[in-house]
Amino acid sequence: MIRLDKVSYQIETSAGAVQVLRDIDLELPDGSISAIVGPNGSGKSTLARLVSGLLRPTSGSVRLLPDGDNQTVADVRPGLDVGLVFQNPDNQLVATTVEDDIAFGLENLELPHAEMVRRVGDVLHLLGLEQFRDYPPHRLSGGQKQKVAIAGVLAMKPSFLILDEATSLLDPTNRREVRQTVLRLNSELGIGIVIVTHLLDEVLVASRVGVLAHGALAAWDSPRAVFSDPAVVELGGLVLPLSARASFLMRERWTDFPLCLTPEEFARATCQLN
Amino acid sequence: MSIELKNVDYIYDSGEPFEYFALRGISLHIDDGAFVGVVGRTGSGKSTLVEHLNGLLFSTRGDVIVDSDIVRNERAVLAKTRRRVGIVFQYPEDQFFAETIFEEVAFGCRNYGFSKEQVEESVHKAMNTVGLDPERFLPLSPFQLSGGEQRRVAIASVIAMGQKYIVLDEPTAGLDSGSKLAVLTELESLRQTANVTVILVSHNMDEVAEFCKEVVVLDEGTVTFQGSTDAFFRDAELVERTGLELPESYRLARALKECGSTLAVNEGSTDRMLDSLRLCVSDLGGA
Known part of the structure; x- marks a missing residue:
């Protein structure tokens, strides 16, 4: 599981220090599906980057704990333990073919060639992207591009996948497709999922929902409990x-x-x- | 006064081996003061269509007519057209360049030769319209805002110019539900008070059902439906075929019917549905 202990994050601006997140305590069990909601500016994307190890907390810790073992703790290694998928796949795709794009992260790990080929083949198959192996990514539809972005992240074999509003630019059909793919990765491979979202359908697939408001966790509960509490609904910018x-x-x-x-x-x- | 398209074709790479019809035979009529939704799956031609409305693209064949002027690639016509039609693009915040939000929002107004007082007034009004407190936000840098706040500043910078047709290409993608509702509600009141015509490109069928009286449905570059939003969503099969989904109120009415409930609700806007449900409940209460 990933455990956040008293995580705070602050940035320095010309106007002084701004506290983006404060004292976040959170446990994300292996193989779980969680959602993070909150108004624009509440700190959701910052939290996603902290959980994935892309940002280091100003204070507190983000640790990885093996299941059933409370002793061995390790810092989250960015890109390896937790994969992050952003809103706009165009900002995440770098190579001229789908295959090269997926291999990009692996090359940085300096894996043996055979291992890279195997992993790329595996994720292409897993996401049903085999026929696009040699395609330039910009020729794909929005949903397909987002799947390539997910594939690139999955090739690193993370135990968690964070989707930071990863479907908000897609049309309903593509959105459904990406959502089903993600749920399948959870049920078949046991990958833990964290969905940062404003969309109700995506909140409802989570077993737990974290509601961020003004940089603090206002609730961490089931979707039903969250929607039962008018104060939390209001705080979370939900309707x-x-x-x-x-x-x-x-x-x-x-x-x-x-x-x-x-x-x-x-x-x-x-x-x-x- | 209105926007009219007559048999518009738009072909990318016309005459080349890869020529591709992005729009084919589009005929449309958008009345003054309408709130129109433009929907359809990714790649159906929505963005290409709206880029014709203020002369960013010119039709390969057919005419685009704004307030009885045919949009042509001529300086005088374009100046007039762009004074009438404002477009908020996808990711408008990617185009930020100014040091303060005030400068960002004022930029378009100044280009149109507004006086200093007019600029001040338009900027303040536009910020209020998108629900951002001018006193607090105007001195800040647009780059220090959250994504959703940036989106609202970008919308404000178009609204400030005071055009009578406002086209928004997926303006609410990435906004929280509260801000989404606030932005659209403000656009609706702008429509009512200033008779602004709002053309909304959206993938969110709930907001289309809630705010748009009419819809234009695109599929592979052609119009497959134009008319009342309600009539479109009642045709569940057409909705499915065009790669879209039913809004929640239509799903609710359908689910009730399918399980044989005695409650019959009206589809459409949230208020319309809840009012009809309230009526049903009080009828049952009396029985």
Whole structure:
């Protein structure tokens, strides 16, 4: 698991020091799916970079603990333990072919050629990108590009994958495709997933949601618990899903009507009334 | 006054071996004061289409007419067109260059020859429109803001110029839900109070259902639907075929119908749906 202990991060600006994050305590178990939400400017992307080791906390620690072993701790190694995928794949793709792009990180590790070829082949297969092996990345669709970015990160064999609003620029079809790919990586390979997002659908696949507000963790709970608390919803810059608002309306007549987060849940709950 | 497209084709690399129809036979009519959504999967021609509206691209065939002037590659026509149509691009914050937010937002106004007082007033108004406190933000550098705040500054810099047609290419991608709603609500009030026409390119069907009365649906460079947003989303099969998805209120109405619930709700905007549900609940309450 990844454990954050009292993590704070501050930056120096011309106007003085700005505290971006303060005293974040968080445990991300191996193979779990978590979401991080919060208003623009609340520190989500900074947190993603701290968890992935790209940034070092000003104080506190981000450590990797093997499962069931509380003694052996290690600092997160950037790019190796935790892979980070950004919002715009164009900012993350560097090479002239998909294959070279995926191999880029591996080359920096100075792996033997055969091992590189094997890993690139594996991730191409895993993400269904084999037919694009020799394509220039800029010729791909947004969803395919994002999958190439994910592939490049996966080739490093991280135990966690962080997606920093990785689907917000995609159309609904591509978004669904990338989301399904990520869920598959979790269920088949046991890769832990952290999704930084503003999109409700992506919050709902997480078992735990961290709500950041003004640089502090306002909540760390299940999606249902988060949406049940109006104060947290407000702090997190969230808007209640329509189904949840409809559920609250139903409670005016049926006081024990459940809080539903999707239309399908709402329909089921309503039909059980009849 | 309106925007009209008549049989517009746009061909990339026309005459070359790789020539490619980005738009094919597009005919459209956008009324003054409308709030129109432009939707369709990636690569369907949305951005190419909107770049025709203020003469960033010129049609290979067919006419683009803004307020009865045909948009042509001529200085006088372009000046007039760009004074009428403002575009907020994808990643507008990538184009920041000024030292302060005030300078950033004021830049376009100054180019149009606004007086010092007019610049001040337009900048303040535009900042309020996008929900950023002018007193706090104007002296800051645009580069020290978060991504979402930068987006709002970029929108403000277009709104400040006061054009009557505002085109926004995915303005809310990456904004938190609260800011998304705030920005669109402000655009809607700008439409109502200043009769600004808003053309919104979006992948977010919930916001399209909530704010756009009409939609233009593009698929492979052609218009597959133009008309009321409600009529489009009622055609679930067409929505699926064009690679889009149903907004939550339509999914909810459909799910209720499918499980045989006695509750019947109205699709469309959040308020419309909740009002109809409230009515159903109180009817049942009386029974």
